[in-house]
Amino acid sequence: MTATASATDSARARATDAPSRVRPNEILRIVRLHTVNPAIFFGVPWMILGGAWAVTMIIALIIQGAAGPLDQAETGFEYSWAVLSPQWYLIVVGVQAVSYTFPFALGFGATRRDYWLGTGLMFAIVSVLNAAAIATLLLIERATNGWGIGAGMFDALWYVGADWATAFYSTFALQLLVLFIGAGITTVFMRWRMKGMMTVLFGGVALILAIIAVLTFTEAWEALGAWLASIGVVGVFTLVLAKALLWAVAGLLVIRRATPR
Amino acid sequence: MTTTVVRARGLTKRYGSFTAIDGIDLSLEEGRIYGLLGRNGAGKTTVMQLLTGQIFANGGELEVFGRQPAEHADVLRRMCFIAEAQRYPEDFTPAHVFRAAPWFFEHWDAEFAERLIADFRLPVKRRIKKLSRGQLSAVGVIVGLASRAPLTFFDEPYLGLDAVARHIFYDRLLEDYAAHPRTVVLSTHLIDEVANLLEHVILIDQGRILLDRDAEEVRGSATTVAGARAAVEQFVAGRPVIGREGIGGLASVTVDGRLDHDERVRAAELGLELAPVSLQQLIVHLTGAELAESTEKEVAA
Numbered sequence: 051m052t053a054t055a056s057a058t059d060s061a062r063a064r065a066t067d068a069p070s071r072v073r074p075n076e077i078l079r080i081v082r083l084h085t086v087n088p089a090i091f092f093g094v095p096w097m098i099l100g101g102a103w104a105v106t107m108i109i110a111l112i113i114q115g116a117a118g119p120l121d122q123a124e125t126g127f128e129y130s131w132a133v134l135s136p137q138w139y140l141i142v143v144g145v146q147a148v149s150y151t152f153p154f155a156l157g158f159g160a161t162r163r164d165y166w167l168g169t170g171l172m173f174a175i176v177s178v179l180n181a182a183a184i185a186t187l188l189l190i191e192r193a194t195n196g197w198g199i200g201a202g203m204f205d206a207l208w209y210v211g212a213d214w215a216t217a218f219y220s221t222f223a224l225q226l227l228v229l230f231i232g233a234g235i236t237t238v239f240m241r242w243r244m245k246g247m248m249t250v251l252f253g254g255v256a257l258i259l260a261i262i263a264v265l266t267f268t269e270a271w272e273a274l275g276a277w278l279a280s281i282g283v284v285g286v287f288t289l290v291l292a293k294a295l296l297w298a299v300a301g302l303l304v305i306r307r308a309t310p311r
Numbered sequence: 312m313t314t315t316v317v318r319a320r321g322l323t324k325r326y327g328s329f330t331a332i333d334g335i336d337l338s339l340e341e342g343r344i345y346g347l348l349g350r351n352g353a354g355k356t357t358v359m360q361l362l363t364g365q366i367f368a369n370g371g372e373l374e375v376f377g378r379q380p381a382e383h384a385d386v387l388r389r390m391c392f393i394a395e396a397q398r399y400p401e402d403f404t405p406a407h408v409f410r411a412a413p414w415f416f417e418h419w420d421a422e423f424a425e426r427l428i429a430d431f432r433l434p435v436k437r438r439i440k441k442l443s444r445g446q447l448s449a450v451g452v453i454v455g456l457a458s459r460a461p462l463t464f465f466d467e468p469y470l471g472l473d474a475v476a477r478h479i480f481y482d483r484l485l486e487d488y489a490a491h492p493r494t495v496v497l498s499t500h501l502i503d504e505v506a507n508l509l510e511h512v513i514l515i516d517q518g519r520i521l522l523d524r525d526a527e528e529v530r531g532s533a534t535t536v537a538g539a540r541a542a543v544e545q546f547v548a549g550r551p552v553i554g555r556e557g558i559g560g561l562a563s564v565t566v567d568g569r570l571d572h573d574e575r576v577r578a579a580e581l582g583l584e585l586a587p588v589s590l591q592q593l594i595v596h597l598t599g600a601e602l603a604e605s606t607e608k609e610v611a612a
Binding site: 073076079082083084086087089090146149150151153154156157158159160161162163164306307309310311 | 360363364365366367381382383384387388389390391392393394396397398399400401402403404407410411412414415416460
């Protein structure tokens with residue numbers, strides 16, 4: 051038994067020793083590592099969303115109980131940010147993925163590259179699942195006329211009037227961006243510590259201020275607004291998706307030399 | 312036939328102006344148990360982080376299984392290093408750790424891990440954050456043992472472990488090492504506890520290697536000579552003295568190097584007592600007396 055075991059071991063060793071840039075198993079095991087404790091990526095965000103949903107329902111019931119005009123309330127719900135409530139937590143998920151899970155994966159013998167690719171794949175899977183769920187809940191909310199009591203949680207902000215595909219695409223892009231910002235910032239910390247993170251944060255603020263200044267001095271705000279309106283919701287979220295991919299690539303470059311504490 | 316698994320030359324690691332590892336040369340052979348000994352802050356963890364590619368050297372050469380370790384999957388998959396201050400994913404329990412382990416360690420023995428969990432009475436459903444220091448050490452010890460990685464690092468495995476648990480670790484390591492030979496590196500400042508386990512001793516202090524020798528050789532390499540002060544001084548004259556103590560007319564002096572038969576006879580004629588020096592005593596002599604105090608305190612705690 052030992053002989054066959056060592057024979058397969060050496061065969062496996064030879065197989066993996068072969069130079070290959072793609073190691074699907076090494077990347078997939080990082081995805082599995084992220085799902086060992088599903089509370090991190092799924093449990094807490096959906097508890098937050100569920101909590102926000104419950105609060106929305108209670109508000110709707112209070113309005114109904116006070117016999118307020120429901121059609122106006124429905125318009126009011128369109129300004130609710132409840133649907134975005136889990137996004138803030140996903141920043142935390144992105145931060146924790148690098149600050150806790152990355153040192154752990156290194157201790158278990160993963161490479162930084164495989165860790166980042168696996169984590170990125172996990173982010174994509176989570177974003178797809180959450181986006182599909184939220185887009186579907188949006189349709190259910192519409193079909194049940196606001197969960198039967200005229201409450202509106204998902205039919206808000208840019209989701210108003212959006213079809214399933216648009217809702218899915220926009221949510222996917224936003225989740226991906228939020229996760230990669232959290233993880234990306236933390237890779238900077240892992241590589242250059244506080245100095246690096248402060249440089250990036252202040253650099254980011256300076257960049258935003260510079261853009262605002264340029265837009266203000268050239269009086270281009272209206273033109274920007276018109277352009278954003280012309281590309282529509284899908285166009286705007288394509289920009290968001292591009293930004294997410296930019297963070298993903300930058301994160302890969304940074305994490306290659308990052309060191310856990 | 313022995314194979315060298317780790318080869319380092321002039322390895323240097325600096326943090327700003329502080330030199331943590333100061334140009335060390337090191338080689339580790341396959342199938343031995345190494346003790347990486349030294350005081351707190353001597354650079355033990357830094358060495359292990361360098362060897363496992365967790366941090367990057369500022370200078371020198373390093374080969375582990377024939378290659379640079381960092382970012383080389385085929386090198387990293389043959390190593391296991393659970394740091395003493397290891398970070399675990401948020402809200403992880405030991406059960407989560409052991410479920411993920413077989414995906415990373417191809418030789419993982421789940422049955423062995425189960426047995427160790429029972430031996431150490433580790434509460435596997437408790438969150439890692441809530442574990443005591445000893446239970447946390449047990450997690451690292453179980454991963455290190457059950458992973459059967461060809462190059463396994465134990466970083467301060469005795470930290471917080473009670474006497475029974477220390478004994479279990481000692482027994483299980485020797486048992487499993489006999490059945491599945493591999494290279495083990497054990498870092499600790501609790502030297503007496505591990506002294507009998509070690510086959511080779513590497514003593515590190517302030518980022519430099521003070522001693523890199525076979526453990527058997529080290530054990531017999533120094534002798535304490537005790538007796539009347541004048542006789543002791545006469546006997547040790549001209550020998551390398553590494554420690555000196557005395558009360559009144561009595562003296563006890565530790566000298567480096569073995570004593571041959573004639574010298575032992577002469578000592579007996581002078582009415583001197585000769586005592587072998589334990590690994591811990593020798594290391595205290597080499598790195599300063601404070602180590603003894605800190606070690607005793609930790610064992611007592």
